[in-house]
Amino acid sequence: MMDSQSAKIxxxxxxxxxxxxxxxxxxxxxxxxxxxxxxxxxxxxSLFTQNLGTELQPQFSGLANYARMAVDSRFWQSLSNxxxxxxxxxxxELILGMGIALLLNQSFCGRGIVxxxxxxxxxxxxxxxALAWTWIFNDQFGIVNDLLxxxxxxxxxxxxxxxxxxxxxxxxxxxxxxxxxFISILLLAGLQSIPGDLYEAHAIDGASPxxxxxxxxxxxxMPQILIAALFRFAQAFGIFDLVTVMTGGGPGxxxxxxxxxxxxxxxxxxDFGYGSALVVVTFLILVIAVTVITVLVQRLRRNLA
Amino acid sequence: MKHFQSPTRRRFxxxxxxxxxxxxxxxxxxxxxTPKKTSTGEIELTVxxxxxxxxxxxxxxxxxxxxxxxxxxxxxxGPTATNxxxxxxxxxxxxGESPYDLIFMDIVWVPKFAAAGWLLDxxxxxxxxxxxxxxxxxxxxxxYEGGLYRLPARTDAGMxxxxxxxxxxxxxxxxxxxxxxLKIAQDLQVQKKVRWGYLWQGRQxxxxxxxxxxxxxxxxxxWINPExxxxxxxxxxxxxxxxxxxxxxxxxxxxxxxxxxxxEETRRMFQNGDALFLRxxxxxWPLANAADSPVRGNIAIKPMVHAPGFASAGCLGGWGWGIAxxxxxxxxAWQAVQHLCSSLAQKQIALSYGYLPTRRSLYQDTEILQKxxxxxxxxxxxxxxxxxxxxxxxxxxxxxxxRYLSAALSKRMSPDQALKSAANETRRLLGKKT
Numbered sequence: 001m002m003d004s005q006s007a008k009i010x011x012x013x014x015x016x017x018x019x020x021x022x023x024x025x026x027x028x029x030x031x032x033x034x035x036x037x038x039x040x041x042x043x044x045x046s047l048f049t050q051n052l053g054t055e056l057q058p059q060f061s062g063l064a065n066y067a068r069m070a071v072d073s074r075f076w077q078s079l080s081n082x083x084x085x086x087x088x089x090x091x092x093e094l095i096l097g098m099g100i101a102l103l104l105n106q107s108f109c110g111r112g113i114v115x116x117x118x119x120x121x122x123x124x125x126x127x128x129x130a131l132a133w134t135w136i137f138n139d140q141f142g143i144v145n146d147l148l149x150x151x152x153x154x155x156x157x158x159x160x161x162x163x164x165x166x167x168x169x170x171x172x173x174x175x176x177x178x179x180x181x182f183i184s185i186l187l188l189a190g191l192q193s194i195p196g197d198l199y200e201a202h203a204i205d206g207a208s209p210x211x212x213x214x215x216x217x218x219x220x221x222m223p224q225i226l227i228a229a230l231f232r233f234a235q236a237f238g239i240f241d242l243v244t245v246m247t248g249g250g251p252g253x254x255x256x257x258x259x260x261x262x263x264x265x266x267x268x269x270x271d272f273g274y275g276s277a278l279v280v281v282t283f284l285i286l287v288i289a290v291t292v293i294t295v296l297v298q299r300l301r302r303n304l305a
Numbered sequence: 306m307k308h309f310q311s312p313t314r315r316r317f318x319x320x321x322x323x324x325x326x327x328x329x330x331x332x333x334x335x336x337x338x339t340p341k342k343t344s345t346g347e348i349e350l351t352v353x354x355x356x357x358x359x360x361x362x363x364x365x366x367x368x369x370x371x372x373x374x375x376x377x378x379x380x381x382x383g384p385t386a387t388n389x390x391x392x393x394x395x396x397x398x399x400x401g402e403s404p405y406d407l408i409f410m411d412i413v414w415v416p417k418f419a420a421a422g423w424l425l426d427x428x429x430x431x432x433x434x435x436x437x438x439x440x441x442x443x444x445x446x447x448x449y450e451g452g453l454y455r456l457p458a459r460t461d462a463g464m465x466x467x468x469x470x471x472x473x474x475x476x477x478x479x480x481x482x483x484x485x486x487l488k489i490a491q492d493l494q495v496q497k498k499v500r501w502g503y504l505w506q507g508r509q510x511x512x513x514x515x516x517x518x519x520x521x522x523x524x525x526x527x528w529i530n531p532e533x534x535x536x537x538x539x540x541x542x543x544x545x546x547x548x549x550x551x552x553x554x555x556x557x558x559x560x561x562x563x564x565x566x567x568x569e570e571t572r573r574m575f576q577n578g579d580a581l582f583l584r585x586x587x588x589x590w591p592l593a594n595a596a597d598s599p600v601r602g603n604i605a606i607k608p609m610v611h612a613p614g615f616a617s618a619g620c621l622g623g624w625g626w627g628i629a630x631x632x633x634x635x636x637x638a639w640q641a642v643q644h645l646c647s648s649l650a651q652k653q654i655a656l657s658y659g660y661l662p663t664r665r666s667l668y669q670d671t672e673i674l675q676k677x678x679x680x681x682x683x684x685x686x687x688x689x690x691x692x693x694x695x696x697x698x699x700x701x702x703x704x705x706x707x708r709y710l711s712a713a714l715s716k717r718m719s720p721d722q723a724l725k726s727a728a729n730e731t732r733r734l735l736g737k738k739t
Binding site: 056138157163254267 | 395417507508509510564574697700708709717718723
C-alpha cells in the first residue's frame with residue numbers, strides 16, 4: 001500500500017520534466033500543425049493520382065507520379081534552372097554583402113544615412129521591383145542597353161530577356177540588387193559583435209589587415225555567414241515573383257524555376273497528385289542541400305580556427 | 306496522499322486549456338455565411354470581379370437592383386490580374402462550399418471549370434432561338450462536351466492595327482496576305498518612314514498561343530481539334546506560320562525584343578508612332594485614339610493577314626457569366642445572368658466603356674454606331690474569330706505550345722524541331738500515341 005502510493009507521487013525531476021513537456025506542448029502543437037501536417041499530407045497525396053482525368057477524385061497509384069517525374073524533362077530543367085540561379089546569385093550576394101558590410105562597419109560621415117539607404121532595395125516589394133527591372137532590360141527603351149551603347153561597349157541592342165543565358169543573367173542581377181542588403185545587414189550585425197582589441201593585438205603582432213580578415217573576421221563571422229547563406233538559399237530556391245514578372249519562365253522555359261512549375265501543375269493544371277510529388281522531391285533535395293552546406297561550413301570554420 | 310497542485314500550476318493549466326480551446330476552435334471551419342436570404346425575403350448572390358471591372362458592372366447591377374426587389378448582387382473585389390482571379394475562383398471551388406453563386410469568366414476558363422464540375426449547365430434554359438443574336442464563336446466558347454456553361458457578355462478578338470496615313474502616303478492598300486505585309490513593312494522601313502514594320506506578342510505567356518492561333522488559321526492549319534483530339538502542330542501549315550513570325554524578326558521588320566513583349570509593350574511602341582502594323586486586341590483603339598496619342602486619327606483596323614488562298618482569323622477572347630453548381634439559388638442566378646448579358650446591359654457598357662458587345666443586333670444600333678462608327682468593321686473580325694482549343698487540359702496544352710514557340714523564336718531550337726516536340730508532347734498530354 002505504502003509502496004504503490006509512493007510510486008505514484010512524482011519525484012521533483014519527474015515533475016519538472018512533465019512541466020517542461022507541458023510548456024513545450026503549444027509550440028510542438030503549432031509546429032506539427034504548420035510544418036509536419038502539410039509535409040505528411042503532401043507525401044500522402046503524392047501517392048495518388050488526382051487530376052481532371054479522375055474528376056479530381058483521388059485514386060491510389062503508388063509511385064506512378066515519381067516514375068513520371070523521372071522522365072519529365074521539364075521538371076529536371078526547372079530544377080537545374082533553380083539550382084543554377086540559387087548558387088550563382090547567393091554566391092555573388094555573399095561576396096558583395098560582405099564587402100558592403102565591411103564598408104558600413106567603418107566610421108565615416110553620414111554612415112547612418114548610408115546604412116538606411118543601403119537597406120532600401122530589400123524593403124521594396126519584389127513584384128514592383130521586377131516590373132522596373134523588366135523595363136530596365138527592355139531592348140528598345142531599357143536603360144541597360146542605352147548605357148552600354150553610349151559607353152561604346154556594344155554596337156547593337158541586346159535582347160536581354162529574349163536570350164536564354166542573358167535572361168538568367170538579368171534575373172540574377174535583379175535578385176542580387178534586391179537581396180544583397182539583407183545579407184550585408186546580417187553580416188554587419190555580426191561584425192559589430194567582434195571586439196576591436198582582437199584586431200589591435202593582431203596588428204601589434206605585425207599582421208596586415210588582409211591577414212586579420214582571414215584570421216579573425218571570417219572565422220568569427222561564420223555563424224552569421226551560415227545563417228545568411230541558408231536563408232538566402234531557401235529563398236532563392238523558391239523564387240517566384242521576380243521570375244513571373246520578368247520572364248514568366250521564358251524564353252522557351254530557360255528561366256522556369258521549380259516553384260513556377262509546381263504552381264502551374266497544382267493551380268493551373270489541377271494535377272494535385274503530381275504537383276505533390278514535385279513538392280516532395282524538391283523538399284528532399286532542399287533538405288539534403290541545406291545539410292551539406294551546414295556540414296561544409298562547419299568544417300571550413302574548424303579549419304580556419 | 307494529498308495530490309499536490311500549486312496555484313501557479315493550476316493557473317497555467319487553465320491558460321493552457323484556454324489556449325488549446327482557441328487553437329482547436331480556430332481550426333474548425335467558420336460557420337457558413339449562408340443566411341443569404343435576408344430578412345425581407347431578398348436573395349443575395351455573390352460574385353467576384355477583378356477590381357478594374359467593377360466600375361463597368363456596378364452601374365448595370367445597381368440599375369437592375371432598382372428595377373426589382375427580390376435579387377441583390379454582392380460584388381467581391383478581386384485582383385486586377387486575370388490569372389489571379391482564376392486562382393481565387395479555383396481555390397474557392399476546390400475547398401468546397403464556394404461563396405460564389407455567379408462567376409464572371411474569361412473564355413479560356415470554361416473547359417477546365419466545366420470539366421472539374423464547378424459550373425451549372427445552362428443549355429436546358431435556352432433555346433437555339435435565344436442564342437441566335439449572340440456571335441457564334443462566343444457561344445461556342447461557352448460550350449463544353451455538349452453543355453453550355455457561360456453566356457457571353459462581351460467579346461474580344463485579335464486584329465491588325467495599321468497606320469493609314471503612312472500607307473496612303475506610300476500609295477499602298479492595307480495588306481491582305483502575310484507576304485504583302487512583309488513587303489509593305491520592309492519598303493516603308495527602307496524609306497525610313499517608320500522604325501519598325503510589324504509588332505506582335507512573342508513572350509512566353511498566354512498571349513503567345515493566342516496570337517499564334519491566328520497566324521496558324523491564316524495558313525490553314527490548326528492546333529488541336531477538340532472533337533478528334535488530333536494535333537496539327539507538326540504539319541507544314543504550322544511550320545509556315547512559325548516561319549512567318551521568325552521571318553519578321555530575321556528581316557528586322559520586328560525588333561528582336563518582340564520575343565519578350567506582351568500587349569502593353571507593343572501598344573506603347575505603336576502608339577508612339579514607332580511601328581506600321583500591330584497585332585493586338587480592341588482595347589488599343591480608344592487608347593491610341595486618345596487626345597494625347599501621337600497617332601490619333603491615323604490608325605485603322607482590319608482582320609488579320611493570312612497566307613494567299615486562305616482566310617483571316619482573329620483569336621477570340623472575351624468575358625461572360627456562368628453559374629456555380631454549388632449555388633443555392635440557381636433560379637435567381639439565372640435571372641441575373643440573363644439580365645447581365647441582355648442587349649440593354651451590353652449597350653450600356655458599350656456606350657460608356659467601348660467594350661465590344663456579343664449581340665449582333667447591337668452592331669446596327671444607331672446610338673452605338675454614332676459613337677463608334679468603326680464597330681461594323683470589328684464585326685467582320687469577330688465573325689472570323691477562332692477559339693483556342695476548348696479542352697479541359699487547355700492550360701497544359703497552352704504551356705507546351707508557349708515553351709516551344711518561345712524556344713524556336715529565341716533560336717534555342719529550330720522551328721521544325723520545336724513544333725515536332727510540341728506536337729508530340731501535346732499528343733502525350735491528350736493520351737494519344739506519338
